[in-house]
Amino acid sequence: MLRAASSRAPLSYACRAAKIHQCAPARNHVSASSSTRLRLLPSGCRLVENGVRGNFKGWNTRRRFATIASPITIHDVSRDSIEVVLPSGARPRLSSEWLRDHCQCSGCIDYSTYQRKDQAEAWMAASGAPAIASATIASQHASLPVSDESGVLVVEWADGNVHGHVGPSVYGLTWLQRVLQPTRDTASDVYTRRVWTSESMTSSLPEATFAYTEVVTSNERLLQCLESIRDFGFALVESTPLTDEATHVLCSRIAFFRRTVYADGLWKVEVKPMQSASGSADEGDYSTADTAYSSLPLHAHTDCTYFEDPPGLQVFHCHASDPAGGGQSLLVDGYRVAHDLRANAPHTYEYWRRTPVAFHFTDASNQYIQHKPVIQTLAQDESVVAAFRFNKYDRAPVAMSPDEAAVFYRHLKVLLSAIRAPAGELWLSLTPGTTLIFNNHRVLHGRSGFSVRSPRKFSGGYISMEDYHNRIRVLCSQRKSGVTSD
Ligand SMILES: [Zn+2]
Incomplete structure (x- = not known):
């Protein structure tokens, strides 16, 4: 059963995630399919939406804006996936399972070795895929121990207890862009080979x-x-x-x-x-x-x-x-x-x-x-x-x-x-x-x-x-x- 994300997300976290207010936040109702993410506020700041929060029945959504130049924006959020927009215009859809598996928080990644911590069997043991409560783009987040100047995608889980994740999952946007839109492997000859006689x-x-x-x-x-x-x-x-x-x-x-x-x-x-x-x-x-x-x-x-x-x-x-x-x-x-x-x-x-x-x-x-x-x-x-x-x-x-x-x-x-x-x-x-x-x-x-x-x-x-x-x-x-x- 779907539950309103706002009922589970601690307010203190929401404040942390949004400690980027340089301009007055705008408040709008948006639908799940809204694609508007960039706004030009009267101040002239080019702002990036940093908050999509609400329940999935009524989509009473509160939006926040920030001055970070996010290379990735959120296009659509549902219970089981998030569609993001890359700088190239591509719109990959990330499943909740993929997001849970790729969480970059310090509880999921050992930052002394950049290896995953052993969590996969634990969250996959739950019946059904993890449910997404909300997705936000913040300038930074305490759960991400490495800084990412491009910002952080913050995903709140509706059933964190079931899927064994304490608090939200976080993904540096530079990291996310590199994973979703990988650059060419400089060791590969696929694009540079010169076949010769x-x-x-x-x-x-x-x-x-x-x-x-x-x-x-x-x-x-x-x-x-x-x-x-x-x-x-x-x-x-x-x-x-x-x-x-x-x-x-x-x-x-x-x-x-x-x-x-x-x-x-x-x-x-x-x-x-x-x-x-x-x-x-x-x-x-x-x-x-x-x-x-x-x-x-x-x-x-x-x-x-x-x-x-x-x-x-x-x-x-x-x-x-x-x-x-x-x-x-x-x-x-x-x-x-x-x-x-x-x-x-x-x-x-x-x-x-x-x-x-x-x-x-x-x-x-x-x-x-x-x-x-x-x-x-x-x-x-x-x-x-x-x-x-x-x-x-x-x-x-x-x-x-x-x-x-x-x-x-x-x-x-x-x-x-x-x-x-x-x-x-x-x-x-x-x-x-x-x-x-x-x-x-x-x-x-x-x-x-x-x-x-x-x-x-x-x-x-x-x-x-x-x-x-x-x-x-x-x-x-x-x-x-x-x-x-x-
Ligand atoms: Zn995590």
Whole structure:
């Protein structure tokens, strides 16, 4: 049964919520559907309504006005929801359950950690949704321990005892606007990605190239480097000192190395000769615990396809190379591969988007295996490619019927052809001091074969995607707020 909110709301609270009277309050009767919220009072103050209070049968409503510049106004209040108006003009309707769940008062949020306090089961145990008694916009409220210059939405509950909430629920309007109208995630490449071919990327390479000293001393240049990785899928850092420490210094500007079965942080890639029975090291006779440690060419692939969460960023710091001896580095934009498939072979695109492929890494000590699609799209928008996972060397054996095999190999042939399309292959001759950092969830990498006598040596490491995303978000926030310290 509905009860008049005013009969339950303590007057002292109403006064606290409305301690913003700079001008004489206006009193009007309004209906539940009234949308008028901004008034120009004779004083010339542009005022925002801060009070909608009344019972829901008669809607005898008392209104208050304040001088706060509220970015959000209340459009409609009912027992089970509140419709608000955002600066964009959008009018989201917030259910009472959502409001109860998102209360920002100090009884619901632990402000030392910004974690929720454990309340959900308690209020959801009550039968029926929480009932709203009234909604008000105030300049501030004692139940909200953090200040919000935009004001506070104050919701009085008709059945607070039943739903376990003492006093009103409060929501800072800046916080509410951010939740209801989220800005773009600065770590996401959805809106900024630049899908490339060899030709287009070659002309864009200066944009993706940075100097070591700049990246390690300037947060702005570091951010630009991370934005290049976000948008192109990679960045090149030139003039990196030829030491493992420099690799560490550069990577630690982004995040810490991810530990994997291959290395406890920094790894090194160089040809490792195996002594033959005769004691000599012959070409082609090398340790091949992984093909990467041989001198063989490597077709474009992503790393660690057999992990649930393959490393996000991969770092290659070139210490020694001899372009004449081969060993050029290859990059292929996995987004471009997916886009080409979608445009030219849509059945193949759908097949690799929907079909889990088995990848494995197996040796005497390890049995990693994953079944994942090659093309991953965003859960919230299936038209957006979010990740590419493919390594033909690491495909695991799987049983197939003749019919399944016919389909699989037909699509595999098209996939391999798209990956190996010469127009998409960006070949780079990395020279000593160049560090290549790339998104292993997007960019496939490989290399040409090289002479085993070629002094080819790299160090590098993996960085988890969430740590990279965390870093770019923080740096974007600092740039936005004008923080310039490096
Ligand atoms: Zn609360």
